[in-house]
Each structure stands twice: as structure tokens, then as C-alpha cells.
Amino acid sequence: MMTRQLFVIVLFALIIGCKQNNNISIEPSNPLIKYVGRIDFSDANAPEIFWSASEIEIQFTGTSVSATLVDEKGLNYFNVVIDKDSVYPLKLDKGSKTYLLAEKLDGNIPHTIELIKRNEFKTGKTAFKGFYIEDGELLQTAANSGRLIEFFGNSITSGYAINDNTGGDSPDSTYTNNYATYAALTALHFDADMHATVREGTGIMVSWHEHIMPEIYNRVNPYDSTSIWDFKKATPHLVVINLMQNDSWIVKQKNYPEFIRRFGDTAPSPQEIIKAYADFVALVRAEYPNTPIICALGSMDATKEGSEWPGYIKSAVASLNDKAIYTHFFKYTNKKGHPRADDNKIMAESLITFIEDTLAWK
Incomplete structure (x- = not known):
């Protein structure tokens, strides 16, 4: 029989373990995701991106964030914008792949990630299959000017x-x-x-x-x-x-x-x-x-x-x-x-x- 002291220790360990492994998958149809541009939502869980400047944005807490993308030709680049002030280009491979977008983030404060298409539609379409956040949660995206x-x-x-x-x-x-x-x-x-x-x-x-x-x-x-x-x-x-x-x-x-x-x-x-x-x-x-x-x-x-x-x-x-x-x-x-x-x-x-x-x- 488990003693009261042992029960408390096990319960505490479970709570800590759950907190440390609060990892979530975010489907593309999640209403907290902000989309900008002419994006084809014929498949709500695999929206297709064609046009330059098309954007996918989330605000979240967590220590890392990844995204799954399916690229038609392997010629597209997206800019990854972290917290509105850090930008780097992401080269996509042909086919489906999960890309680590940011890691070692401060999990105690909100962050933003924006995926913004650099290329024209002649380089092929890209389907978005969702985000994955480690040790965090999805938040409401902050509003901009509304313009x-x-x-x-x-x-x-x-x-x-x-x-x-x-x-x-x-x-x-x-x-x-x-x-x-x-x-x-x-x-x-x-x-x-x-x-x-x-x-x-x-x-x-x-x-x-x-x-x-x-x-x-x-x-x-x-x-x-x-x-x-x-x-x-x-x-x-x-x-x-x-x-x-x-x-x-x-x-x-x-x-x-x-x-x-x-x-x-x-x-x-x-x-x-x-x-x-x-x-x-x-x-x-x-x-x-x-x-x-x-x-x-x-x-x-x-x-x-x-x-x-x-x-x-x-x-x-x-x-x-x-x-x-x-x-x-x-x-x-x-x-x-x-x-x-x-x-x-x-x-x-x-x-x-x-x-x-x-x-x-x-």
C-alpha cells in the first residue's frame, strides 16, 4: 500500500512532468492562427499558398516551435520572423517536411512566429499542415493597425x-x-x-x-x-x-x-x-x-x-x-x-x- 508521503511525492512528480511536457500540435484550421493573403482553404487542414507575401502567424508561449510544410517543387523560400525583429530565410525541400523554426526560447513570455512567402507562384505551391509547440500554448495573435x-x-x-x-x-x-x-x-x-x-x-x-x-x-x-x-x-x-x-x-x-x-x-x-x-x-x-x-x-x-x-x-x-x-x-x-x-x-x-x-x- 502506498504511504501518504509517497503518494504526495508521486503526485508532485506527475504534475511537474505534465508541466514540462506541455507539447501541443496545432491544426491549420485552428482559429487562433492568423492568415494573410490569397490562400486556398479548400482543404482546411492543408491550405495551399501560391502568392508572394502570403503569411501565417501565431502568438504562443513555449521553448520551441516547428511547422510542417509540403512544397511542390523544392524551390520556395519563406522568411521566418521571430518576435517581429529577427528574420531568416527558410529553404523548403520538395515534399512534406517538419521544420524547426525557433528553439531555446524563453517559455515564460509570449512569442510570435511569422512564415512569409518570398517567392512568386511560378516556384510552386506550398501546403501548410500545422505547427508544433514544445512546453507552451497557443495565444490570441496580437492585433496590428488593422490596415x-x-x-x-x-x-x-x-x-x-x-x-x-x-x-x-x-x-x-x-x-x-x-x-x-x-x-x-x-x-x-x-x-x-x-x-x-x-x-x-x-x-x-x-x-x-x-x-x-x-x-x-x-x-x-x-x-x-x-x-x-x-x-x-x-x-x-x-x-x-x-x-x-x-x-x-x-x-x-x-x-x-x-x-x-x-x-x-x-x-x-x-x-x-x-x-x-x-x-x-x-x-x-x-x-x-x-x-x-x-x-x-x-x-x-x-x-x-x-x-x-x-x-x-x-x-x-x-x-x-x-x-x-x-x-x-x-x-x-x-x-x-x-x-x-x-x-x-x-x-x-x-x-x-x-x-x-x-x-x-x-
Whole structure:
């Protein structure tokens, strides 16, 4: 028979043991997880991520946290943001794998983990299968400013080659990092969530690939024309459109297959270019009737001195007769290839100042 003293000792040991092994698995459908972006929840316990800047965030107590991810191609990178101030890139392997995101944490205080997609959808989709926390519990995610900014853009906004400091302009997914773009920096400045509807090489009239923005702007799965995003799920407080850089090149490439497919043998006239841009902005306005829209361009050569493309955009915006649609042009970055991280900091400063002055955001 167990003595009273022995019973107390055993009970105490069990309590301590339970406390030390308070390890929990968190299913993707848990309502305490914060999701940002166009994420496909057809399977609530394996939501699929396609678009740049898509984010999964939790707040928790614990000593370590892991996540299970299933990557289609093994080409994707996510940024892991710990407690809002420590960031490192996580390279995913093809297939399913559980990744240790953070360890040796102080288990007595709340922590946050954010998983933020760096790459465009061309590097493949990623399914999220849940978190695992050691010695802790899941908490309600802290609220931010409540603002949301949506960006429609091309390689400039996706962060193509933004971290390539080799002197080249590499398409390798290692160097693509949406988190370092002017778009992400602007959203961070205003403590805003961000949607990035972006793909490199994309135009409004013609692209270097098969899709133009008016064909994919409303999709969850960019490759599936039946996968339609419900715009009512997240109404942004601001939309920024930075497109037409690719159009400005391809309309001069009469032998390029996409030129031929879109235009035949005749380049579009200025009036057709202006109308195409206005028509796309009108599509966005139809989804967001009350949201300010900034029609931007740059900082590549579509905004160099003498370029007609800023004028096309000004004319298109004027034709819409909408006082909540603005234009803002980034100064031409006169260098080889795409804007790098330092260039994007300058672009962010320009856009932030414009937003503060025009919309009175603080």
C-alpha cells in the first residue's frame, strides 16, 4: 500500500512532468492562427499558398516551435520572423517536411512566429499542415493597425533578383525576396497587412509569358481560371498598381510570340494603351468601390526621362474621373537589371511620403 508521503511525492512528480511536457500540435484550421493573403482553404487542414507575401502567424508561449510544410517543387523560400525583429530565410525541400523554426526560447513570455512567402507562384505551391509547440500554448495573435494594402505588380513588386549582388540579374529563387521590396517596406512602415498579386514579366496588355494581369488579378490559384478569389474576404485600405514596365518593352518586339498572340502584326496605339490601363483600373475599382488607388510606375526604364509611359497612365487615370485614384512615379533606377534592396528602400521612402501627404496616414 502506498504511504501518504509517497503518494504526495508521486503526485508532485506527475504534475511537474505534465508541466514540462506541455507539447501541443496545432491544426491549420485552428482559429487562433492568423492568415494573410490569397490562400486556398479548400482543404482546411492543408491550405495551399501560391502568392508572394502570403503569411501565417501565431502568438504562443513555449521553448520551441516547428511547422510542417509540403512544397511542390523544392524551390520556395519563406522568411521566418521571430518576435517581429529577427528574420531568416527558410529553404523548403520538395515534399512534406517538419521544420524547426525557433528553439531555446524563453517559455515564460509570449512569442510570435511569422512564415512569409518570398517567392512568386511560378516556384510552386506550398501546403501548410500545422505547427508544433514544445512546453507552451497557443495565444490570441496580437492585433496590428488593422490596415491592409494590396499591390498589383510585376517583377519589381515581387522582388525578383532583389538580393542578387553578384552583378547579375538571376532568376534563381534564392535571390527573390518580396519581403525586401518597397511594397513590403511600405506595409511594415504603416503596420499594415499586405496582399501581393504579382508575377515577374507580367503586363496589362501583354506579358513575357502566357498571362496578363487582367486574366489573373482575381484568382486564388493563378493557374486555374475557375479558382476565383472572393474580394469581400479582405477589403484593402489602399491599392497600389505598379504595372506597364513589361508592356513598354514587348509592344516593340513584333516578332515575340506573345506580341503576335496579343496584337497580330500591329503594335497598339497610344489610345489603345491608355484604354487598356484604364480598363484594368476600372476592374479593380469595381471590386473596391471606396478604396484609394495609387497608379504607380517605376523604378525601371519606363520612368526614365523622355518616356511616354507615365503620360499614358496619367491620361488613363484622368479618363476615369475618380478623385480617389492617384498617380505616383518612382525615379528611374539607372542601373543594369532589377532594383536591389537599397533601391527599394528609396522607393519605399518615396511611396510612404506620398501616402502620408496624400491620404494623411500616420
